[in-house]
Amino acid sequence: MTKTHQGYSISTNDKGEQVFTFVQGNAYQGSPTNQTINSGGEARTTAHEIAHGLGLPHIFTGVPAVVLNTLENKDNLLNSDANSGEGMTPATGTKLLPAQIDVMKKVIESVQPEKTNNDKPEQ
Numbered sequence: 001m002t003k004t005h006q007g008y009s010i011s012t013n014d015k016g017e018q019v020f021t022f023v024q025g026n027a028y029q030g031s032p033t034n035q036t037i038n039s040g041g042e043a044r045t046t047a048h049e050i051a052h053g054l055g056l057p058h059i060f061t062g063v064p065a066v067v068l069n070t071l072e073n074k075d076n077l078l079n080s081d082a083n084s085g086e087g088m089t090p091a092t093g094t095k096l097l098p099a100q101i102d103v104m105k106k107v108i109e110s111v112q113p114e115k116t117n118n119d120k121p122e123q
C-alpha cells in the first residue's frame with residue numbers, strides 16, 4: 001500500500017516573507033527494501049516516508065493503530081495534512097512514540113537474513 005504524505009516546505013523569500021511550498025512524498029508501508037521514497041527534498045517528509053517504509057501507518061488511518069488520533073499526538077511524525085480531525089493540522093511534528101519505534105524495529109528485524117554459525121565471530 002502506498003502512503004502519500006502532503007506537507008509544506010517553509011522557506012523565506014528575498015523580502016523576508018515566509019513561503020510555503022507544497023511537498024508531496026510517498027512510500028510503500030512496511031517495505032524497507034527495494035523501493036524509492038519520494039519526499040520533494042523536505043526533511044520532515046523524508047523522515048515521515050522512511051517511517052512508512054518501516055511499517056508505520058498515519059495516526060489517523062492507523063492500521064495497525066499504534067498512536068491515537070488525538071490532539072496530544074498532533075506533533076507526531078506520522079500525522080499529515082491529510083488528517084481531517086479537528087485541530088490536527090498543520091502537521092509539522094517529528095515525535096515518535098516508543099510503540100512506533102517497536103513497530104519499526106520489528107520490520108527491520110523481519111528483513112534481516114537468518115544468522116548462521118558462519119556469522120559467529122572468530123574465537
Ligand SMILES: [Zn+2]
Nearest residue numbers: 003004005080
Ligand atoms: Zn504519510
